[in-house]
Amino acid sequence: MTQDVTRYLEEHHERHVEELKDFIRIPSVSASSAHKEDMRKAARWLADRLEEAGLEHVQVLETEGHPVVYGDWLHNPGQPTALVYGHYDVQPADPVDQWETDPFEPVLKDGRLYGRGATDDKAQLYTQVKTVEAFLKTKGNLPVNVKFCVEGEEEIASPHLAPFLEAHAELLQADLIAISDGPMISEETPSICYGLRGICGLELEVQGPKSDLHSGLFGGGVANPATALVKLLASMKDEQDRILIDGFYEGVIPMDEAAHQAFREIPFDEEKTRVELNVQELAGETGYSFLERTSARPTLEINGLYGGYQGEGLKPIVPSGAGAKISCRLVDNQDPDDIYRKMERHVKAHTPAGVTVTMKQTHRGKPFYIPVHHPYIQAASVSYEEGFGKKPVYIRSGGSIPIIEVFSKVLGAPVVMLDFGLPEEGMHAPNEYFQLENFSKGTSTLSRFWVEVGQLGKQ
Amino acid sequence: MTQDVTRYLEEHHERHVEELKDFIRIPSVSASSAHKEDMRKAARWLADRLEEAGLEHVQVLETEGHPVVYGDWLHNPGQPTALVYGHYDVQPADPVDQWETDPFEPVLKDGRLYGRGATDDKAQLYTQVKTVEAFLKTKGNLPVNVKFCVEGEEEIASPHLAPFLEAHAELLQADLIAISDGPMISEETPSICYGLRGICGLELEVQGPKSDLHSGLFGGGVANPATALVKLLASMKDEQDRILIDGFYEGVIPMDEAAHQAFREIPFDEEKTRVELNVQELAGETGYSFLERTSARPTLEINGLYGGYQGEGLKPIVPSGAGAKISCRLVDNQDPDDIYRKMERHVKAHTPAGVTVTMKQTHRGKPFYIPVHHPYIQAASVSYEEGFGKKPVYIRSGGSIPIIEVFSKVLGAPVVMLDFGLPEEGMHAPNEYFQLENFSKGTSTLSRFWVEVGQLGKQ
Numbered sequence: 001m002t003q004d005v006t007r008y009l010e011e012h013h014e015r016h017v018e019e020l021k022d023f024i025r026i027p028s029v030s031a032s033s034a035h036k037e038d039m040r041k042a043a044r045w046l047a048d049r050l051e052e053a054g055l056e057h058v059q060v061l062e063t064e065g066h067p068v069v070y071g072d073w074l075h076n077p078g079q080p081t082a083l084v085y086g087h088y089d090v091q092p093a094d095p096v097d098q099w100e101t102d103p104f105e106p107v108l109k110d111g112r113l114y115g116r117g118a119t120d121d122k123a124q125l126y127t128q129v130k131t132v133e134a135f136l137k138t139k140g141n142l143p144v145n146v147k148f149c150v151e152g153e154e155e156i157a158s159p160h161l162a163p164f165l166e167a168h169a170e171l172l173q174a175d176l177i178a179i180s181d182g183p184m185i186s187e188e189t190p191s192i193c194y195g196l197r198g199i200c201g202l203e204l205e206v207q208g209p210k211s212d213l214h215s216g217l218f219g220g221g222v223a224n225p226a227t228a229l230v231k232l233l234a235s236m237k238d239e240q241d242r243i244l245i246d247g248f249y250e251g252v253i254p255m256d257e258a259a260h261q262a263f264r265e266i267p268f269d270e271e272k273t274r275v276e277l278n279v280q281e282l283a284g285e286t287g288y289s290f291l292e293r294t295s296a297r298p299t300l301e302i303n304g305l306y307g308g309y310q311g312e313g314l315k316p317i318v319p320s321g322a323g324a325k326i327s328c329r330l331v332d333n334q335d336p337d338d339i340y341r342k343m344e345r346h347v348k349a350h351t352p353a354g355v356t357v358t359m360k361q362t363h364r365g366k367p368f369y370i371p372v373h374h375p376y377i378q379a380a381s382v383s384y385e386e387g388f389g390k391k392p393v394y395i396r397s398g399g400s401i402p403i404i405e406v407f408s409k410v411l412g413a414p415v416v417m418l419d420f421g422l423p424e425e426g427m428h429a430p431n432e433y434f435q436l437e438n439f440s441k442g443t444s445t446l447s448r449f450w451v452e453v454g455q456l457g458k459q
Numbered sequence: 460m461t462q463d464v465t466r467y468l469e470e471h472h473e474r475h476v477e478e479l480k481d482f483i484r485i486p487s488v489s490a491s492s493a494h495k496e497d498m499r500k501a502a503r504w505l506a507d508r509l510e511e512a513g514l515e516h517v518q519v520l521e522t523e524g525h526p527v528v529y530g531d532w533l534h535n536p537g538q539p540t541a542l543v544y545g546h547y548d549v550q551p552a553d554p555v556d557q558w559e560t561d562p563f564e565p566v567l568k569d570g571r572l573y574g575r576g577a578t579d580d581k582a583q584l585y586t587q588v589k590t591v592e593a594f595l596k597t598k599g600n601l602p603v604n605v606k607f608c609v610e611g612e613e614e615i616a617s618p619h620l621a622p623f624l625e626a627h628a629e630l631l632q633a634d635l636i637a638i639s640d641g642p643m644i645s646e647e648t649p650s651i652c653y654g655l656r657g658i659c660g661l662e663l664e665v666q667g668p669k670s671d672l673h674s675g676l677f678g679g680g681v682a683n684p685a686t687a688l689v690k691l692l693a694s695m696k697d698e699q700d701r702i703l704i705d706g707f708y709e710g711v712i713p714m715d716e717a718a719h720q721a722f723r724e725i726p727f728d729e730e731k732t733r734v735e736l737n738v739q740e741l742a743g744e745t746g747y748s749f750l751e752r753t754s755a756r757p758t759l760e761i762n763g764l765y766g767g768y769q770g771e772g773l774k775p776i777v778p779s780g781a782g783a784k785i786s787c788r789l790v791d792n793q794d795p796d797d798i799y800r801k802m803e804r805h806v807k808a809h810t811p812a813g814v815t816v817t818m819k820q821t822h823r824g825k826p827f828y829i830p831v832h833h834p835y836i837q838a839a840s841v842s843y844e845e846g847f848g849k850k851p852v853y854i855r856s857g858g859s860i861p862i863i864e865v866f867s868k869v870l871g872a873p874v875v876m877l878d879f880g881l882p883e884e885g886m887h888a889p890n891e892y893f894q895l896e897n898f899s900k901g902t903s904t905l906s907r908f909w910v911e912v913g914q915l916g917k918q
Contacts, residue, residue: 031770199775201775209736214887214888216656217753217856217857219760220753220788220857221741227692233686277669277672278668280813294678302686303674303778304769306766314763314786315550315553315762316760317887325773327678431670
């Protein structure tokens with residue numbers, strides 16, 4: 001039924017990859033104001049590709065931040081309407097010196113396409129664009145209606161998307177939301193993610209004396225903000241990696257034996273991961289497996305740390321300030337604003353004498369779950385089996401797409417995650433890549449998915 | 460007896476200040492390889508000034524690092540020979556954005572000469588140069604013999620000066636060593652420093668996974684090097700700011716009531732210091748005053764801290780590594796190599812699972828003391844009284860000039876510290892300055908000092 005679609009995708013594969021390379025060449029780093037123009041360029045570039053694919057009403061819609069790219073094809077009245085969400089922005093390339101190739105000059109090597117944003121989310125988003133193109137170019141129609149909504153602020157926590165969704169609720173109205181923006185469990189096993197962790201991101205700054213001081217003349221006489229910071233951060237976790245913020249675990253559903261057993265049944269090779277990451281051992285909260293710790297348990301991670309002199313050699317000073325960037329991943333019924341308040345209380349109670357601390361919340365996203373027995377999830381399962389030749393497993397992801405919860409709430413539609421990335425592809429890390437074979441497998445999966453959803457009709 | 464010397468210094472004051480400005484304009488930052496040529500320029504500039512002052516055998520002597528500037532005047536046989544030590548290198552200007560003026564474009568404002576290296580050590584060294592110039596230009600001789608030995612690596616812990624001293628022991632042979640490179644106790648009270656803290660500087664790096672990882676997908680599953688670092692650093696001090704490194708306090712002489720009383724007798728205004736530093740309270744080891752903590756007690760200070768993402772916004776990663784720069788100030792019989800070994804043992808015992816730690820020692824200097832009853836110290840006391848119109852107090856300094864201990868050992872001569880700086884002048888900090896009034900007071904003090912030493916003869 002989709003043979004001509006598949007053939008089209010095979011015949012145009014090389015062109016699609018060249019286009020994808022062009023997409024990656026645009027350094028659409030949303031976090032950095034220096035890349036503001038690149039963001040507009042990426043949005044415009046994507047809008048042009050949506051037009052070429054046969055989508056209509058293609059627009060670059062302004063927000064108070066980076067714009068949203070919209071396009072639709074709505075010629076199948078009565079059939080379900082799918083909203084495809086993705087993002088054209090990427091993480092900063094830092095630390096740039098750890099890249100083996102230029103992060104914004106894509107290189108294809110051993111079947112891997114290297115470049116910042118390759119897997120997160122440019123190639124995955126592009127599987128969605130090209131599947132729709134293949135249907136429209138070969139059949140002139142789709143089994144469903146589609147709307148694309150591609151934002152440019154996912155990597156900075158989508159600060160303007162929620163008001164955008166509310167302002168454009170009618171335009172974006174849909175029966176399901178489809179997202180390809182994450183990793184499967186492994187190369188060998190496709191997977192469907194039915195849950196995402198929430199996130200509470202924050203910055204914490206410790207201020208001490210008015211300027212850096214000579215550590216000989218003043219050392220020992222004033223509180224050192226770097227010492228205060230490490231004391232403060234160290235107070236947040238015990239030796240078993242349990243988080244010591246008062247009330248942090250409220251809302252977390254304790255894992256019973258059945259829950260542990262479900263995790264044990266997911267095929268996953270801890271030793272392979274350990275070797276891949278080049279660490280002597282995987283570590284973390286006592287009593288949980290790697291998969292459990294990275295998807296079903298909440299975390300508190302220091303993302304960045306700074307203070308005093310970081311240059312060549314030693315500069316013997318008492319620094320005037322120090323700071324940290326922290327993100328907590330949340331599960332079950334934890335709420336990011338509640339967690340932030342608890343963090344504030346902890347910091348206040350643990351701030352040593354002689355320094356002052358300021359905090360600000362930078363990220364908020366609730367955890368998200370969809371029941372695996374939903375018909376569209378079952379449709380996805382059948383489709384993965386066709387695309388990857390193997391039945392997918394159901395997993396919870398450790399990542400957060402805070403906007404999903406908002407989508408689901410504002411549009412009142414189920415979210416189906418159709419991920420084609422791999423955990424080892426270096427999302428947010430140097431030498432990010434996308435395994436190109438999964439571009440074809442992904443478009444095959446999506447082709448079948450739209451047929452399945454079309455047959456199921458509205459749910 | 461030195462009226463003509465004093466008159467010469469007054470008459471040429473303006474020229475001397477202009478020369479000093481030229482000296483400060485040369486960004487002689489020894490820590491940064493980018494300033495290698497500026498270092499040679501500063502050495503050459505200083506050598507030219509020594510020639511102009513009337514010194515002989517002026518040479519820029521090579522070392523394996525930055526060169527040493529030498530010059531002498533030895534026409535007073537039988538009289539003591541003084542070796543004047545100083546340094547022409549300066550600390551890096553970072554954080555540059557906290558300077559109100561260009562660190563390398565000196566600005567004279569309200570009697571203060573602002574610029575990196577103004578007080579540490581360019582102006583203070585220059586009091587020595589100009590005092591000798593004044594004697595030689597007015598009298599054609601000096602009451603003593605002098606040798607200048609000015610190095611370019613004091614701010615990076617003098618890595619090549621010890622071998623240099625040993626190789627040139629005959630050239631540098633002296634009966635006393637005179638150094639102007641530190642602060643007096645306060646603007647109101649001149650002081651003579653009879654003790655310096657030692658130093659043990661080190662760098663500590665924590666390595667985790669091979670690259671930064673997505674904190675959603677891997678957070679909770681691997682040891683976070685930033686978390687490991689803060690745990691490690693936090694384990695080094697307790698809540699009373701006592702250092703928890705096993706055996707750290709061996710060799711520290713406990714302070715008895717008489718020792719505390721001696722400190723109480725030094726005029727010092729803690730409240731003024733607190734306001735100056737803009738902190739809510741002065742803090743530090745329980746049971747000791749600010750002066751005691753900053754000069755008579757050992758310390759462990761974090762000088763720098765880094766790890767993960769420090770840019771704009773948040774980058775939710777588990778960083779691949781983190782690190783810290785640390786310096787300990789040592790007193791009494793503590794030994795920097797012994798302290799380093801104890802730190803290594805502590806770090807090894809406290810390194811969490813899943814990360815590896817590497818350390819290297821960057822600074823070593825033993826504590827140094829000279830008996831206050833030494834005749835040359837008494838000569839200094841009389842001289843300060845003349846230069847500043849007030850009897851000086853005896854203090855221990857919290858700073859370290861590691862090479863002093865080496866000088867004293869290699870040359871077998873007493874060291875007299877003739878400091879003309881002030882604690883609030885921002886040594887190693889932004890907006891460093893030198894209170895210009897102390898240039899004149901300093902040269903007056905030195906003029907009298909050489910006369911006194913000449914009268915005392917060799918000791």
